[in-house]
Amino acid sequence: MKARAALLLASLAIPVVSCGPDPEAVTSLVPDGYAARFTEVRNCRNTIEHIATTTQPMVSNIRVLTNPEAAEAYRMNAARLPVGTVIVKEEYDDPSCARASLRAWTVMRKEPAGYDSAHNDWRWQRVRASDNAVLVDGRVASCISCHNRPACTSRDWQCTVP
Numbered sequence: 001m002k003a004r005a006a007l008l009l010a011s012l013a014i015p016v017v018s019c020g021p022d023p024e025a026v027t028s029l030v031p032d033g034y035a036a037r038f039t040e041v042r043n044c045r046n047t048i049e050h051i052a053t054t055t056q057p058m059v060s061n062i063r064v065l066t067n068p069e070a071a072e073a074y075r076m077n078a079a080r081l082p083v084g085t086v087i088v089k090e091e092y093d094d095p096s097c098a099r100a101s102l103r104a105w106t107v108m109r110k111e112p113a114g115y116d117s118a119h120n121d122w123r124w125q126r127v128r129a130s131d132n133a134v135l136v137d138g139r140v141a142s143c144i145s146c147h148n149r150p151a152c153t154s155r156d157w158q159c160t161v162p
């Protein structure tokens with residue numbers, strides 16, 4: 001029974017890694033020192049995203065920040081954010097988003113036209129906060145499929161409500 005449980009866990013863990021290239025080879029899209037530089041566009045709240053069913057670690061509270069140049073357009077629900085835009089969703093255990101409980105980031109970075117034209121050229125990542133390990137990267141089908149709803153795609157694939 002124990003072996004079975006271990007096998008099951010292993011099979012659950014594999015898709016996370018196989019979503020993108022070798023994690024060792026991929027650099028985190030979370031910029032160094034972003035916390036002091038980026039603009040908060042969505043404040044601390046309980047997440048409605050079912051993170052625990054798709055990726056580890058589990059979290060239930062989030063904040064969203066963007067590079068300062070993109071903040072206004074994000075808040076205005078722009079249909080198309082500028083190339084180079086970086087959206088960082090911080091994922092916390094703590095309901096008040098205390099920094100010490102930061103577990104991971106999900107990131108969307110707007111690449112030049114042609115990177116993934118069918119999905120507005122976003123590159124997707126999930127990064128673990130403890131060691132900066134990139135858990136998924138690239139044109140990630142699981143991220144894309146869930147964000148692919150009119151309420152999000154009409155705002156350049158952004159799902160977080162004001």
Ligand code: HEC
Binds near residue numbers: 089106
């Ligand atoms: C099960 C559906 C679902 C999946 C899978 C999903 N997301 Fe999301 N995402 C959401 C929802 C809903 C929000 C809005 C935030 C909230 O309230 O939880 C969101 C918000 C975000 C945000 C904040 C910017 C914004 O407003 O959209 C980023 C960045 C993000 N997701 C990236 C990702 C990445 C990267 C992945 C894949 C690793 C991913 N998401 C997978 C549903 C999903």
